[in-house]
Amino acid sequence: MEGSFLLEARSQLGLSALLYLAAFGTKLYALIKDKNWDNLLFRPLLYSGFLFHSWGLYLRGLSTQSLPFSNPFEIFQVIGWLAVVLVLIFRAVTQMQLLSFFGTGLAALLGTISLQASSWDYAFTPTLMNNPWIPFHAALAIFSYSLFSLAALTALMYLIQDYGLSAKRGHMLFSHLPSLKQLDAISSRFLHVGVIILSMAVVLGSMNWFAAKDVITLPKLIAAWTIWAAYLFLLLLKHYKQLHPGVFCKACLLLFILALVALWPLNRGLHARGIPPYTHHG
Amino acid sequence: MPEVSRLIPTMADTPLEKSLFLLGSSHHVAPLHVRERFALNKDTSARLYNQLYQIPQVEECLLLNTCNRVEIYGFAHRTKSLQNHLLDCFCTTNTLPQEEFSRYSIWKEGLAVVKHLFEVVSGTDSQMVGETEILGQVKNSFENAQQASYLGPVLNRLFQKSFQAAKWIRTNTDIGRGQVSLGNVATTLALRIFENLNECKILVLGTGEVGQQVVKAFKSRGGHNITVASRDLAHAKKQAQLSEGQALSIAEVPQQLDSFDIIIGASGAAKHILTQKLLKPILNQRTDKPLFLIDLAVPRNFESSIERLSNVYLYNLDDLAKIAQENQKARASELQKCQAVLTEKAEYLWVNLNDAHMASSSSKSPNQEPAVLSPS
Numbered sequence: 001m002e003g004s005f006l007l008e009a010r011s012q013l014g015l016s017a018l019l020y021l022a023a024f025g026t027k028l029y030a031l032i033k034d035k036n037w038d039n040l041l042f043r044p045l046l047y048s049g050f051l052f053h054s055w056g057l058y059l060r061g062l063s064t065q066s067l068p069f070s071n072p073f074e075i076f077q078v079i080g081w082l083a084v085v086l087v088l089i090f091r092a093v094t095q096m097q098l099l100s101f102f103g104t105g106l107a108a109l110l111g112t113i114s115l116q117a118s119s120w121d122y123a124f125t126p127t128l129m130n131n132p133w134i135p136f137h138a139a140l141a142i143f144s145y146s147l148f149s150l151a152a153l154t155a156l157m158y159l160i161q162d163y164g165l166s167a168k169r170g171h172m173l174f175s176h177l178p179s180l181k182q183l184d185a186i187s188s189r190f191l192h193v194g195v196i197i198l199s200m201a202v203v204l205g206s207m208n209w210f211a212a213k214d215v216i217t218l219p220k221l222i223a224a225w226t227i228w229a230a231y232l233f234l235l236l237l238k239h240y241k242q243l244h245p246g247v248f249c250k251a252c253l254l255l256f257i258l259a260l261v262a263l264w265p266l267n268r269g270l271h272a273r274g275i276p277p278y279t280h281h282g
Numbered sequence: 283m284p285e286v287s288r289l290i291p292t293m294a295d296t297p298l299e300k301s302l303f304l305l306g307s308s309h310h311v312a313p314l315h316v317r318e319r320f321a322l323n324k325d326t327s328a329r330l331y332n333q334l335y336q337i338p339q340v341e342e343c344l345l346l347n348t349c350n351r352v353e354i355y356g357f358a359h360r361t362k363s364l365q366n367h368l369l370d371c372f373c374t375t376n377t378l379p380q381e382e383f384s385r386y387s388i389w390k391e392g393l394a395v396v397k398h399l400f401e402v403v404s405g406t407d408s409q410m411v412g413e414t415e416i417l418g419q420v421k422n423s424f425e426n427a428q429q430a431s432y433l434g435p436v437l438n439r440l441f442q443k444s445f446q447a448a449k450w451i452r453t454n455t456d457i458g459r460g461q462v463s464l465g466n467v468a469t470t471l472a473l474r475i476f477e478n479l480n481e482c483k484i485l486v487l488g489t490g491e492v493g494q495q496v497v498k499a500f501k502s503r504g505g506h507n508i509t510v511a512s513r514d515l516a517h518a519k520k521q522a523q524l525s526e527g528q529a530l531s532i533a534e535v536p537q538q539l540d541s542f543d544i545i546i547g548a549s550g551a552a553k554h555i556l557t558q559k560l561l562k563p564i565l566n567q568r569t570d571k572p573l574f575l576i577d578l579a580v581p582r583n584f585e586s587s588i589e590r591l592s593n594v595y596l597y598n599l600d601d602l603a604k605i606a607q608e609n610q611k612a613r614a615s616e617l618q619k620c621q622a623v624l625t626e627k628a629e630y631l632w633v634n635l636n637d638a639h640m641a642s643s644s645s646k647s648p649n650q651e652p653a654v655l656s657p658s
Contacts, residue, residue: 178477179476
């Protein structure tokens with residue numbers, strides 16, 4: 001029963017990644033070709049992708065009887081899902097153009113990467129969730145990652161707009177993008193909130209380190225503190241106007257990629273202890 | 283309108299001694315760095331007019347000097363040496379090597395001149411196809427030449443008809459729809475940098491017409507914090523009053539540069555007003571604030587190497603036109619329609635001009651001296 005749920009969850013998540021990819025491709029084609037019909041396809045594809053994504057994560061939680069962020073596969077999936085939720089809310093509140101387009105791109109990318117890396121999807125250790133502070137720490141950390149993912153998205157949008165202006169291009173894509181000032185301000189705010197949430201997560205994680213040394217290894221703790229310190233340093237540089245917006249945006253993107261890469265060593269300890277991947281259950 | 287194609291005399295078969303001519307250079311044949319060397323100022327324009335009038339073959343002439351073109355329109359006895367005389371006149375007045383101007387210039391005669399002028403005045407030959415500023419600029423040049431008595435019946439009629447043709451095109455076609463003015467392109471770019479123009483401080487260098495048109499566009503999109511700088515503070519104050527802004531002397535600009543977000547260069551200064559050396563320390567003080575520079579002047583007001591500085595976006599006339607052209611694909615069929623109508627109108631006028639003036643005696647009185655040309 002658990003195995004069928006897991007398989008079904010993976011296929012739902014795979015379908016959602018495909019739908020996000022289709023939404024992204026449709027919008028990209030419409031932008032390149034300067035067409036206006038894209039919303040007829042883009043939104044249904046985005047919403048159905050989101051529905052399958054949510055259903056897949058629900059089935060996943062049902063099968064494991066826990067919050068679905070115990071291995072890199074699930075963490076990538078949850079970060080992608082939270083990013084889409086935040087994009088949908090933020091888009092509705094601010095009417096910011098093209099944010100949902102870039103959001104589908106990110107969700108498709110995270111979904112595809114996590115589905116391709118079958119070794120990431122290993123069984124979690126049940127002792128992990130015995131202490132209620134641990135899942136709370138994990139939930140906060142993952143939420144901060146989704147905020148960093150939006151900071152990285154808006155930073156990417158800034159760099160594209162900056163390229164368009166520097167290369168003196170007036171294509172539809174550039175004219176639909178928000179202004180540099182708006183993108184700079186929004187990525188700073190996402191980073192700001194992300195750092196606050198990650199600080200809480202890191203403090204909680206550190207407080208529980210002594211009680212759960214087998215789960216929270218020292219390398220994991222050091223990696224978490226390093227990522228937090230890097231984001232805090234970037235935020236301070238930005239706050240004291242020591243960085244050009246372009247450099248800040250490049251740093252946002254790079255740090256997010258590094259933070260995602262760091263998820264692998266962060267969770268490697270569990271896998272190294274011989275816990276078999278879910279994908280091998282059959 | 284009668285069918286005119288069979289009536290049109292060509293240069294090869296016409297027995298007439300006089301014809302229209304055009305010598306000039308524009309964005310079609312010369313890049314911006316070359317055009318800025320060809321540009322005429324008040325003094326060189328007046329000297330060139332006087333020299334042209336000394337050429338015995340030339341009966342009527344008009345100088346059109348805009349950001350994107352320098353053109354001499356005339357009516358003269360056709361001789362083999364006319365083109366060389368005109369080239370010599372232009373290059374001597376503007377201290378240019380003849381080979382350079384020949385390389386980047388065009389020469390037209392007869393009906394081709396009429397067609398060309400119609401396209402210029404209607405904006406279909408402009409760098410930003412469909413723009414309307416050119417009509418005002420040609421009208422100004424026409425009035426100046428008329429006041430100074432450089433015009434006669436042929437050019438008078440030719441230009442009047444070109445204004446009518448431009449009006450027809452503007453009223454009956456969609457060539458001017460959408461983003462086709464410098465002002466519109468500049469404001470659209472500014473909105474890609476700044477969220478809204480309300481909070482932007484705008485500095486305009488110079489009190490020229492093109493700069494003021496861009497200021498108008500900025501004002502219509504919410505930009506109200508405007509400062510006008512000029513070498514002549516009284517001029518600046520007068521223009522600032524019209525724009526409901528503040529005035530500044532050009533000499534004071536370097537001290538106040540750091541407070542501006544958008545700077546429009548529209549001054550007739552012969553040297554660069556803003557240089558990389560001047561801007562670099564200012565940009566270090568405003569790390570997180572972008573700076574938008576729009577150089578509408580020919581010769582340019584801003585050193586081109588400024589665009590290498592980070593957080594600075596520098597656009598000159600060619601760059602703005604390139605952006606406008608990217609949005610003009612939709613108007614390609616409209617342009618063809620306009621060109622067909624203008625050709626028909628030009629051919630009709632050419633037949634009438636031939637009938638009325640080409641074979642007539644000289645309209646340039648031997649004793650007639652042109653008046654001193656008023657500054658444009």
